Amino acid sequence: MLAYIIRRLIYAIPILIGVNLLTFALFFVVNTPEQMARVQLGDKHVTEEAVQEWKAQRGYDKPLLINGDAEGAGAFTETIFFEKSLSLFALDFGKSDAGRNIAADIEQRMWPSLAVALPTFIIGISVNIAFALFVVMFRASIFDTSAMILCVGLMSVSGVFYVIAGQFFFAKEWSLVPISGYLGGADAWRFLLLPVIIGVISGIGGGTRLYRTLFLEEANKDYVRTARAKGVAELTVLFRHILPNGMIPILTSVVVVIPSLFMGSLLVESFFGIPGLGSYTLDAIQAQDFAIVRSMVFLGSVLYIIGLLLTDISYTLVDPRVRLS
Amino acid sequence: MEVFDVRLHLLWSDILIFLLVASLCAFIVTVVRNPLARKRWSQVFESRIGSASFLVILFYVLIALTDSVHFQKKLDQAGDSGEVHYAPEVTSLLDLALAPMLGRDEKTYSAPFAIHSFAKESMELPEGGVTRDYPRLEHGGSHLDDDAQHGADIVVKSMTVIGWTLVPVLILIFLHHSLMKKRSSRLPWPVIYFAFSAIVVVSSWALYMSQFYHVLGTDKVGQDVLYGAVKAVRTGVLIGTLATLVTLPLAVLLGISAGYFRGWVDDVVQYIYTTLNSIPGILLIAASVLLIDVYIETHPEQFKLLSDRADFKFVALCFILGMTSWTGLCRLLRAETLKLSQLEYVQAAHAFGVSRWRVIMRHILPNTTHLILIALVLDFSGFVLAEAVLSYIGVGVDPSMKSWGNMINEARAELAREPVVWWSVIAAFILMFVLVLAANLFSDRVRDAFDPRMSGSGDSK
Numbered sequence: 001m002l003a004y005i006i007r008r009l010i011y012a013i014p015i016l017i018g019v020n021l022l023t024f025a026l027f028f029v030v031n032t033p034e035q036m037a038r039v040q041l042g043d044k045h046v047t048e049e050a051v052q053e054w055k056a057q058r059g060y061d062k063p064l065l066i067n068g069d070a071e072g073a074g075a076f077t078e079t080i081f082f083e084k085s086l087s088l089f090a091l092d093f094g095k096s097d098a099g100r101n102i103a104a105d106i107e108q109r110m111w112p113s114l115a116v117a118l119p120t121f122i123i124g125i126s127v128n129i130a131f132a133l134f135v136v137m138f139r140a141s142i143f144d145t146s147a148m149i150l151c152v153g154l155m156s157v158s159g160v161f162y163v164i165a166g167q168f169f170f171a172k173e174w175s176l177v178p179i180s181g182y183l184g185g186a187d188a189w190r191f192l193l194l195p196v197i198i199g200v201i202s203g204i205g206g207g208t209r210l211y212r213t214l215f216l217e218e219a220n221k222d223y224v225r226t227a228r229a230k231g232v233a234e235l236t237v238l239f240r241h242i243l244p245n246g247m248i249p250i251l252t253s254v255v256v257v258i259p260s261l262f263m264g265s266l267l268v269e270s271f272f273g274i275p276g277l278g279s280y281t282l283d284a285i286q287a288q289d290f291a292i293v294r295s296m297v298f299l300g301s302v303l304y305i306i307g308l309l310l311t312d313i314s315y316t317l318v319d320p321r322v323r324l325s
Numbered sequence: 326m327e328v329f330d331v332r333l334h335l336l337w338s339d340i341l342i343f344l345l346v347a348s349l350c351a352f353i354v355t356v357v358r359n360p361l362a363r364k365r366w367s368q369v370f371e372s373r374i375g376s377a378s379f380l381v382i383l384f385y386v387l388i389a390l391t392d393s394v395h396f397q398k399k400l401d402q403a404g405d406s407g408e409v410h411y412a413p414e415v416t417s418l419l420d421l422a423l424a425p426m427l428g429r430d431e432k433t434y435s436a437p438f439a440i441h442s443f444a445k446e447s448m449e450l451p452e453g454g455v456t457r458d459y460p461r462l463e464h465g466g467s468h469l470d471d472d473a474q475h476g477a478d479i480v481v482k483s484m485t486v487i488g489w490t491l492v493p494v495l496i497l498i499f500l501h502h503s504l505m506k507k508r509s510s511r512l513p514w515p516v517i518y519f520a521f522s523a524i525v526v527v528s529s530w531a532l533y534m535s536q537f538y539h540v541l542g543t544d545k546v547g548q549d550v551l552y553g554a555v556k557a558v559r560t561g562v563l564i565g566t567l568a569t570l571v572t573l574p575l576a577v578l579l580g581i582s583a584g585y586f587r588g589w590v591d592d593v594v595q596y597i598y599t600t601l602n603s604i605p606g607i608l609l610i611a612a613s614v615l616l617i618d619v620y621i622e623t624h625p626e627q628f629k630l631l632s633d634r635a636d637f638k639f640v641a642l643c644f645i646l647g648m649t650s651w652t653g654l655c656r657l658l659r660a661e662t663l664k665l666s667q668l669e670y671v672q673a674a675h676a677f678g679v680s681r682w683r684v685i686m687r688h689i690l691p692n693t694t695h696l697i698l699i700a701l702v703l704d705f706s707g708f709v710l711a712e713a714v715l716s717y718i719g720v721g722v723d724p725s726m727k728s729w730g731n732m733i734n735e736a737r738a739e740l741a742r743e744p745v746v747w748w749s750v751i752a753a754f755i756l757m758f759v760l761v762l763a764a765n766l767f768s769d770r771v772r773d774a775f776d777p778r779m780s781g782s783g784d785s786k
Binding site: 014015018019022023026027029152153155156157158159160161164167168172260263266267270281282285286288293296297300301304305308 | 600601603604605613616710714718729730733736737741745754758761762765766769
């Protein structure tokens with residue numbers, strides 16, 4: 001088990017290098033450090049010295065990927081790509097191109113992100129499982145059919161409409177909650193209520209349908225029929241046999257997103273003006289702040305890889321037949 | 326190419342969509358020839374939901390196709406040198422069909438079927454003095470002699486046009502029905518008749534009424550909302566199909582070769598998709614779209630017309646969306662190919678000395694079609710929904726291009742107004758909802774028919 005984990009972590013290194021290379025390429029295919037400097041310095045009539053100084057301060061004065069002037073290994077190490085990527089592997093994010101401390105920003109913005117993402121995740125899954133179980137209880141009836149049609153209908157509505165409708169009715173018409181924004185401390189729940197509700201509702205259609213299929217697969221198995229044949233009550237069958245066994249594929253499939261909850265949801269945060277990591281990244285892209293984009297993409301992939309690893313481990317925990325090798 | 330006084334000006338997306346239609350026709354031919362595939366597909370169309378949703382999708386696709394034939398109109402004033410000049414903007418066939426909605430712009434917002442503007446304005450009275458009231462619209466209901474007839478006029482006109490379209494539609498249906506009596510067909514004809522007549526009646530009603538009124542009101546600059554919403558159909562349908570077209574070759578090629586060849590090929594493919602997957606998709610899209618923006622800004626000479634620019638960005642967006650979402654299907658195909666290449670008949674083919682290429686084409690690819698089909702139809706609705714979200718956060722299609730996402734984006738400000746301007750967001754909602762719902766329902770039927778796991782469980786309704 002331990003050997004497996006260590007090997008997976010070693011495999012992660014080339015993936016992370018690839019992720020870095022891709023971000024780097026996307027950013028510098030059309031952008032040059034000169035243009036970045038001019039965007040950041042803002043003024044159209046920036047002197048050449050100011051641009052050079054800006055680049056030197058932030059380490060953008062080297063060649064991008066291959067240094068033709070340097071000798072030996074220096075051809076690869078004395079470049080922007082190498083120097084910027086190396087510090088990331090030590091989880092040292094450094095300063096953003098606008099001069100802010102990225103690690104401090106992340107620490108500060110992580111909490112609002114978590115405050116939205118975690119309740120949405122937990123409530124969302126519980127609601128979906130409850131609905132799916134309810135539908136399975138009445139399977140092959142008119143209730144089942146109409147619930148599934150409703151689910152397809154809910155799935156066909158763009159998430160943007162849920163946000164618009166939610167903000168319009170809850171915030172504007174009925175003035176129950178603020179439209180957007182965020183406050184730390186005890187008042188936070190007023191700002192969190194709407195994003196969480198919208199997040200849960202927009203996931204109900206797809207989630208319920210998927211979980212219903214999983215539960216139905218379980219309900220058609222032999223041991224369930226045996227239980228019924230023995231005279232076990234229908235509700236007991238549902239809660240004692242179908243639910244625990246159906247939960248296995250559900251839980252193992254959601255494990256992968258748990259670490260990524262830290263990153264928050266880009267969309268929900270930008271719609272509701274929540275100062276989390278999601279909107280942080282989106283703002284950085286729009287401001288062309290390469291340092292932040294690079295750090296966030298790196299962090300995101302690290303969390304995703306951890307998620308994959310957790311998924312594998314969770315398989316062995318719920319199913320002893322699976323061995324990691 | 327010049328025909329009469331127009332010049333054909335096909336955009337890149339036009340060419341791509343017609344190529345796609347051509348390959349779709351080729352696909353249909355192969356389906357008709359293959360008895361098993363024909364049986365599966367007839368199972369899709371024999372279900373009521375399957376055939377009704379297919380008709381709806383077909384209607385949207387037809388709108389998108391007529392909107393994909395672009396040309397430039399010749400300008401009236403020919404230069405002294407005898408040179409012919411063409412209009413800087415492109416017109417499509419659909420614009421000709423929607424002519425009643427064009428050139429009837431009001432000043433600003435007006436509600437559906439309204440004859441008065443939505444906002445009060447200061448007006449000079451004929452007998453002197455100034456009053457604030459809702460001004461009469463210039464075009465909406467301009468045929469009315471007396472404004473009091475407004476309500477009655479709408480009802481009478483609606484009844485007339487519905488009556489006049491229902492009669493030929495019913496005759497057509499009756500003729501078809503009596504012809505079909507002799508031949509046995511298991512298609513659910515009543516549902517098809519109903520869906521067909523509903524589509525025809527609703528569209529001709531909207532087209533006829535928009536000669537007199539703004540059926541879905543007008544937007545901020547006084548343009549007809551229905552026109553914008555219908556033009557947005559092309560954006561939605563094209564983004565769904567073109568992005569899917571990009572995912573397909575990547576996923577099939579990489580997925581099948583990873584599963585079939587294994588070894589280092591498998592390692593490389595797995596590495597590629599894990600790397601791509603581990604970057605949050607929306608980040609990748611946002612970064613790429615900004616990249617395209619910068620490219621357009623630095624290479625203005627490549628884009629003669631404004632619509633060329635928007636179209637380039639649009640095609641690029643389709644590619645980006647496709648590039649970021651092929652990994653799911655690729656994984657499925659890899660797993661399926663791994664399983665298939667262990668089966669006896671594939672081993673037997675190898676033993677007979679059949680070449681690897683032939684084994685893939687004859688024995689492996691055909692047995693993965695169900696996975697490909699299901700993923701394709703599901704992806705389509707996903708891409709249509711994604712467009713709305715992306716345009717809403719400003720990394721979607723060009724703002725000059727009509728799209729549901731852009732309409733919703735504008736609606737943000739409209740909903741904050743008092744009283745609320747609700748019609749453009751509702752128009753975008755309905756048109757988008759109908760398309761995505763039809764695509765989702767259709768993909769359900771396709772899955773039921775093609776997924777071997779579904780056929781046994783009796784869980785198809």
